[in-house]
Each structure stands twice: as C-alpha cells, then as structure tokens.
Amino acid sequence: MVAGGKAAVFLPDTMSKRGLFYLSCLLLLCCGINSSAQDSVLAFRSLDSVKKMADDTLKVNTFMAQSKNFYRYFDRKNQENPFLLEAITLSSRIKYNKGLADAYNEMGTSKRNKSQYILATEYHEKALAAAEDSRNDRLIAVSLNNIGVDYRRRDMLEKAFDYHFRALKLAEKINDVRNITIATNSIGNINLSDGKYEDAIREFTRSLRLEQESDNELGVAINLGNLGYAYEYLGKLDLAIDYYERSLAVNQRLGNSTGMSICYTCLGTAYQKKKNYPLAMDYLQKALEVNDRVDDKVHVAESYLSIGRLLNEQGKYEDARHHIRQALELGHQWGFKSVLMEGYKAMADNYKREGDYAQSLDNTNLSLQYKDSILEERSSTEFAQMKAMHEVYRKDNQIKELQRAQDLNQLRIRRNLALAIALAGFLFMLIVGGFFYIRHRNLQANRQTLQLELRSLRSQMNPHFIFNSLSSIHRYIWSNNQEEASDYLTKFSKLMRMILDNSQHTFIPLNKELDSLRLYLDLEALRCNNIFDYHIAVGENINEEEVLIPPMIIQPYVENAIWHGLVHREAKGRLEISVSLKGKVLEVVVTDNGIGRKMAMEIKEKKDRMHNSMGMKVTEGRIALIRKINNTKDANVEILDLRDNGGQATGTQVRIVLPAEFLF
Template sequence: MFVAGFICSTSIAGTKIYVDTTAIVQHQLDTVTSIKSDTAKIGYLLNAGSVYRNEWHKREQENPFLIQALELAEKIGDSLQLARVYNAMCVDQRNVARYLLAVNYGKQALDYASTTKDSVLLSTILNNIGVAYRRLDDNQQAFEYHMRALHIAEACGNWRSQAIAINSIGNIYLSTEQYDKAIASFQQSLEIEKQHHNNLGLAINYANIGLALEGKNKYVQAVDYFLKSLSYNELINHRQGKLISYNNLGQAYQKLGRYSLSLDYFQKALQLSDQIGDVIDVADSYISLGYTYLLMKKYPEAYNQITKGLSIAQSIGSKSLIMKAYKALQEYYAAKGNFKQSMEMLEKALNYKDSMLNDKISNRMAELEVLYQLDKKNAAIQLLQKEAYLKDVESNRNLILALSLMGFIVVMVIGGYFVIRHRELKIRQRALQLELQSLRSRMNPHFIFNSLNSIHKYIWTNQPEEASDYLTKFARLIRMILENSERDFIPLSSEIEFLSIYIELENLRCNHSFEFVLQIEESIDTEDVMIAPLMIQPFVENAIWHGLAPKKGGGILKISMKLHEQQKLRVEIEDNGIGRQKAEEIKMQKNPKHKSMGLRLTEERLKLLQHSLPFNLQQTQIVDLIDGNQKPCGTKIILELPVEFAYS
C-alpha cells in the first residue's frame, strides 16, 4: 500500500533535525505482517496510530495505521476489536478538529462495545463522544454522554473514567460560566486523582479550578491553583502542561496588574514553545507579551512584540492568532489616539473573524460529505450482503420473491433517506450563510461610525470619563457579538446582557431621550434557557430609531419575556414612540428605498429554525398602539423564539 511522505522535526541542543518519516511508517506497517495473532496485530496498529497522530504528522487526512487496523478487525469480525478501533478513530478525528466524524466513529464504537461485557471500554467510549460533542458546543449531548460514562464507571469501579467524566462535566459548567458548579466538579475529580496519585490528573484539575476562579474575578486564588498545577507539571516534566501553566499565570498576573510577573511568565512560555518547536504557541506568546506591554503603556515594546507575533501568525496562516494580533493593535492605536488606524485594525480583525466562520462552515460541510459517503458505502455493503443471501436461497422461488421485494423496499428507504439528508444539508448550509450575513448586517459601518463619533465628541468636549465609559461598553458589545455569533444557542442571560449594553449605548447617542424597562418572568432561569443569538436586537433597533428617536424625549422602551408552551420564549418589545404610520412618512422623505436587512434576515432565520422543531412558531406580530383619542401612541412587537434547556 502507498503511504504519502512527510517530514517531522525534532530539536537537540537548539539544532533542528528533520527526518523523513515515510520509511518509518512503511517499516511499521510491514512489521505487522510478522505478528502471528490478529488481536496482537490490531493492538500494534492502534499504538502506532496514536504515535503517528501525536508525534509525526498531525494534519494528514487519514491515519494509515487505523485504516489497516479497521480492515483487519472487519475481516475477523470481532466486536471487541471493532469497538477498540472505532474508539481510536474517534479520538484521532477529534484531535484534528473533525468533531462530526469523531462523533460518528464514537457511536459506531459504542454499538460494538454494547454487545461486549467490557464496561471499562464502554465508559471510555462514552467519555470520548462527550468530549467531541463539547467541542461542537453541544453541551446538552456532551453532558448526557459523560453522565452515562460516570454511571458505568462507578458500577464497575473504574476510577480513571470516573475522574475523566467528572472533570469533563466541570468543563461544561466552565464553558457556560457556571463557575461554582465547575469548581465543585473539579474538586471531586481532584480527590479521585489524589487517591490514586495521578500527578497529571492533579495538574489538570488544579489548572481548571484556577480558570473557574479567574472567571469569578478571584485572580489571587486563581494564581495559587495555577502554581500548584505548574508544580505537578514540573514534577512529571510535562512540557505542554508547563506551557499552559505559564500562559495561565501570565494572564492572571496581567488581570491583577502585576505586569512584571506577567511578562516573566509569558517570556517563559515563549522560551518553552520555541524549544518544543510549536510555532503557533511562539506567535501567541509574542502577542500576549505585546498586550501586557500595552497595559503598561510601554507602547514601542508593545508594538514590537505584537507585530512579531502577527508576522509569525501570517507566515503559518493562523487566522485566530492574526485576528488576536489585529485586536491588540486596534487597542494600541486607540491608546495612541489614532482612531482611524484603530478602526482599520478592527475591520481587519472582523474580516478574519468572518473568514474563520467561513472556514468552519466549509470544514463542517466537508465532514458531512464524508459522512454521506460513509453512509452510501454502508448501504452498498448491506445491498451486496442481501444479494449474496438471495443467491444462497435460489432454489426457493417464493423466498427469492419475498427477499427481492424486501431489497426493493430497502433501496427505496435508503434512497429516501439520502434525499432527505441532502435536503437537510442544504437547509443547514443556508442557515449558516444567513448567520454570517446577519452578523455583517449588525456590525454595519454606520453603527461603528456613529459610536466612534460619540467617543470623539466626548474627547473634544473634554469629557474623558464619559469617552472611556462609552468606549469600554462599545468594546464589550463588539466582543459579545464576536463570541455569540458563532454559537447556535446561547444562555438567555448572555442575550439580556448584550441587549442592555446595546440599549445603553443607543440611549447615550439619543441624549437619554428614553427609559428602558426589562420584565422577565420570575420562573425563568436565564442560565438554563438557551436561545439563538442576536435575534431580538433588530426589533429593538427598529423601535429606538423609528419609534423613540423622532419623539425627542419622554420615550419608554419596554421588553418583557416569558416562557410559552414549554419550548417557546414569548418576547414583547413595546415603545411609546410616534407609531408606524408616522415613521413610514419620515422614511419616505429621507430614504424611500431603504429596507431593514436585519429584520429580514431574522425572519428568515426563524423560518429555517422551524424545520428542526417538533412544534409550530407563531409568526411575528406587529401591533399599532392607540390612545383614547384614537391617535397612534407607539408600537408593540410580539415574537416567539425556540428555546433549549442546558441541563433540564
């Protein structure tokens, strides 16, 4: 069999040595033929496959060792070996960020493992599937698989799977900012690792507790835990763990304003990442150093370090680090008072954000195409098996007829399945495209231009505190848009925080011409209820600029939320503005051709969401409010949004 050549590198005393590993891979594949036992062959291939992915060529599309292991396991038809191989393929695909494929292979491993009595393997597979779902931001599925793994591990006394499951559940709480629950889970996992003297597990859990404390703004306590994590990583000489610890400490000391210590740890991270030969971490360390200098107002050093990191990131094509560098440069130019250059850096950062979202869509579509081909292959195998079976019973005409009919039905079902699957893929692709368009329409240059003008006004009129406050809120708003736009569902609390900041900024621009009232049903847990992001803002924007702004004072904007029929959130947006008729007249005078892209895209997103729901959503209602004299006195928007529940 042909194995594509690749180069790996190592470093001895600062000198990099490059080795062509093609011959090494081929030698290991040839070695398998000398092993007599098929089970031993599979074990050898699984170990080689793990080394191949971790040490040699991380970006290779296929792992030759695991492909051969799968062929051998299918040949002998051993369910236990098939489960082991598919589990290894799940981990392999997860490590190269192909999470949909990882879930697919994990579930195949689970099917085979369910027929065996190996509880340890079963709990391991469940944990691996859970991690893949967490990387897909599907926290509900991740939580369910880790809980199943935990129950099986407790029943069979497998402490390692217990610790991993509890730690993973803690990471789910950490990613959803439920820091107290996260700390409780990490402490529980930590106790298990202590009982079994697993230093690596201790290092990981101490670091995770530190991150949770950092999320609670308890930076001093976080530093203590990061130092404990570093001590265990140094004890076992775990280089990647030490690198993570250095970066964690650098970030924590940065938040504490102890910049000298922050610089010291980022310098250590830079030296270690250079020794390891990980160019991505080298670039990241330079950018982190630059940002620390920026906070210290050492602008020449800041610019020098950030641009070094940017240059390396550009040379390796790391879009996330390029975006991080441009965001740091945006703050650098803002601090220097060069708002035009700052705006250009922000625009570049947003362009790379869009590019990353496009790459994410393309990668997901490529994974779905691979899954589609795998399904076709499995269907073809099933059909071949049925044809072989028909030949074996040729002597019985009635049986042949019955089997032929069954084969026809199977073909129809499979054909219908592929048609439906193809249609769902197209719907999903369109939904993701609309997400991108919706993000771009909201982050429109007009809003950014007006916001920067407001900042300029405060600076020009010698109101530095107001300018700083406005700029801080504006930066927070942009950060939330960048973070939330790539998620399918976010906690309602995040959406409320985003709306509050947005409305506060718009009210500042309107010279505090209106009041804002938010009413949330008491029974709603805003951390548990999850909704699609950025769905409410276009309607709020419409109410402010077409209803309240022309009124010139005395305005009231009221937003109320309540759960409706379990899986729906009813949102009412009410203003006491000039009404739709008057707003339309003003619009016709100013710009008769203008159409609200934000509202149109939001309606299209709601329609697409409807395809995946087991219930119907009410169409968005617009109610014209009138007073006792039958005159317009405002507008009310009533919309229904689908909800999910994080841990119900």
C-alpha cells in the first residue's frame, strides 16, 4: 500500500494477475461512481472557485484535496487531472516544495494505475527532488517507495530494491510505521519475484506484525496471502494452505469479495498440487460464485480458466473445454488479452492431452498471436509515454522561463524602489547618522563587556560539574564491582567530550544540550542504584537542531533536584523535564517529586552548614547576564514548592525562561 492507498504493492510480481485483481476491486470499493454529467459540473465549478483564491500554500492544498475528490471522473474520461496540474504550476511559482512533492506523487501514482510505468517513474522522481528540497523526511520516504514500486512493476528488481531499502532506512530513522510497512512488504515481494523465498518470508512476517500492531486488517489479509505464496513456492503446501485460510478469514470479516476470490483460487491451486481434486474444485467453484459479486469480469474469466486447467489435469477434457471456452468468450467480449493468451494456451494443452495435435497447434498459434499483441501493445504504450514525457519537459521549461521572467521583473522593481528609498533617506541619514554611530559604539562596548563576563561564568560552570562528576566516580568505584565501574567511566568519558565540545560555544543546538543531559541523568541513575526515573518531553513545535540554548544551563537544577530532593525519598522518585517554545520565549520546566526545599534545607544544615550550590549560583549569574545582553525581561528562574491538599511537600518545580535563539 503506497502513499495513495493502493494495495497492489503488497502482491508479488510473479503473481501479477492476482495483484491486478486486488487493485481493480479495491479501487471500486473505495470510490463511489457518480453520474458523468454531475461530476463534470461539480468538478469545473470547484476548479473555477479554487482558482479565485489567493496564490499561497492554502490554495495548493485545496487543489490537492479537490483532485482526490474528482480523480475518478477524470480517470473515466482519460483526461489529466486539472487540479493536479494547477497544484504543480502554482507550487512551482511560489516555490512550495512540499506541495510540489505531493502533487507529483499523486500524478505519478495516477500514471502507474494506468500501467504507464515510465511516466510514473518520471513524476515520482520529480516528487523525490521536491521532497528533498523541502527537507521533509516523510515525503522523501513516500517518494522513494513510489519509485521502488514503479521499477518493480517494470521488473527492474535491483533498482526497485535499492529505492525501497533507502525508504526503509529513512522511515526507521523517523519511526514512520506506514512507510516502514510499505518498504518491508515491497522488499518481500522483490525477494519473492527473485526466488529468494526465505528472505521474502522474513520480510512478510515483519510487515504482518506491523500491520497487526496498526490494526490494518486489509494489510494483514494481504501479508497472510503473501506468506502463503512464499510457502507454496517452497513446496510447503500445508503451511501455505494455513496462511491462505487465515487470509480468507480476514477477507470474509471485511466483506472483501476480491480478497475472498483470490484466497479461494489460491486454495484451489494448492489442493490441486496435493492431488486433492474434489477439494480443489470446491474452492475454485466458490471463487467463481464470489466473482459474480465483483464488477470486474476478468475475475470470472480467470475462475473459468482455473477450473478448466484443473479438469485438464483430471482428464475430463470435454468439461475442461467447456469452461475454457467460457473464459475465452469473456476475454473476447471484454478485450482481456492476457486471458485470451492463457485460455488458448490451456486449450492447446487440452487437445495435446487428448491426442489432437492439429487442434493443439492451432490453439498454440492463437496464444502466441495474443502474446505478440500484448508485447506490441506494451511497446507502443512505452513509446507514447516517452512522447508524453517529452511534452512534460517542454511544459516544465515553459513554466521555468515564465517564472524566470517574472522574477527578473520583480527584481527590477525592488531595485528601483530601493534606489528611490536610498536617495530619499540620504539627507535624513546625514543628520541622525552621527548620533546613531556614537550610540551603537557605546552599546557594542557594553555588549562585549557582558559577553566576557558570561564566558567567565561559563568557565566556572564546567570545572564545577567535572569536579562533582569525578567525585561521584570515585565513590562509585569503591562501592561497586569493576565491570560496572568501567561502564560508568565509559559513559563519563563520553559526557566529558560533549561538555568540552559544547563549552566552546555561547549557544549550542537544543538536541546537543539534551543529549548531554540524558547522559548525565543515566550516570546519576547508575550512581544512585536507579532510585529515580526521568522523562524529557520536547514540544512538537520545536526543531531541536535549530533552537539554540546556552550549554549546561539545565544541569545544575537537575543535579539539585536529584541530590536535595529525590535521594532522600523512601519510594522511587520521578524527574520530569519539559521544553516548550511559546512565541519568542523558550521555557524549561524541571519537576521532581522529592522531599521539598524545606526538608532538604534541614538535612543540609545537619550535614554541612558551609556548603553552597556553586552550580546554581553560577547559572543564575549566567541568566542575569543573558537578560542584560538581550535587554529583555524574558530571562529568569522561578522555583515553586509543590504541596498536596493537606499542605505536605510533594516536590519542587523549577521554571527556566530564556529568550529564544535560532540557528537560522
């Protein structure tokens, strides 16, 4: 099931006819069929309405939504979807790469559903380029999977595997379960087509587990069927039958007539191989009955053909010819060339078994004629696709030329406007320039002074932390075995490298700060025999690689929460750290369920009246300097004592507020 919801990608290429059966029926099940006249009026009214909107990303997204509403109408008319064309043109003009990737992916999938695989690959590669420009990992994975499916339909298995493997690695990196499932199942189908059945079983099993965890029953049914194919090819017929029956049960629960038909046919084929002809015939007859409820008559033709082949093997030649002729009649009536090719081939086998070699030869020649016709048609289709691709390139170049001309005009306008503003403001700048120059020079001097003070405070912070950590290691080595001490030292050395690297900078990306904080918490948890758990939550609107934060700004408050709050609890403690971005303010909240500040102070006075928290004092000084440098009130620390309804201490909450800094 690729991005676009087409289930056929789960089916093996060696079972391409069955895969096409699945695809055609699923499309009919998913979409209702409105009258052509009503669709035409609604489609073009909607198109005109959307065109009147302002040229922005909302307009592109509206084009995309409407393209899905009316794609059945344009498919029946064999016309390009104008909503997609408008979405592509507008996305190119406003440089909206995400919209461009979405539109090209939909266009490519539409071409693939019409077996125009060359054009599909071209559009999906354009989608990949746009997705990479947008730096959207999910869209990149979708595009890679789509290209993989295109190549697999063209039997270019090596290229297909390469794209699906890339999609899988990226999807695993971002934990995109949908694309992991698609890539895994597709790789399984590639292995199945390549005769690597054990590898295919491994991939299908993983895909099945993911579909079960996602409660996607259709995906479960298809993967069960795929496993049945693999075991059937390995000659493990009993195991294959078990998977076919499990797939049948799910399809029956879903009411999926096409899936039921395929399962019945597979069961009939498997029992035919086991020489259990009565049971094989029973399942093939059930497939024929189910196919009467499916609009696509190719299923009925295939059922007649399968029964004919079974009767051939049983030696019931007259009955076999009767069923094969029914398949041929449907093939001629509906133009199913593959059915005609296979039907005449089965008829040739029938006459050969009966000893009528003349009739067998005639039917063989007819089968070969339809095979040649299919190959010729495929070649003609590919040539037409190449011509269409050339037209696409020509139109793209026209759009780019128009866009380039528009950009040049806008550049000229902006240049002339800038020149006019510069000339108008020249006299004003002469008057006030001296004042601002002197003011700027004084501000720079003050800022440099504050920066030097901030660096001095930061250099105090790191030695303090290193001293405390070395003290912890010393005690840990004396109180634990050598293996645990070695593990602790390994983690500590990694943390030291991170601290030394981060301390070179006034600001570092948030993800680096959180990585060092997690490592510190792991070390403290080991040291304290895991007497507390911790959880770090980052707001969904935060890009951890772009948001900047002063290094080691959170750690002192975390350390204080552990050693003055959590270690004195009798039960297991909990430390919660949340990071949120509210406008231009970055807020970090450290919450513990420790004994509270009052009781901690009493314990501290009993143990060491002279000890003061150097780390927190230094950090408070850093925050004060940040407030001065940025000339803002959005830089402070608030400490709140948490209490229950009875007034008993339930922990402490520290709220660190900083002005937001960004990489770009």
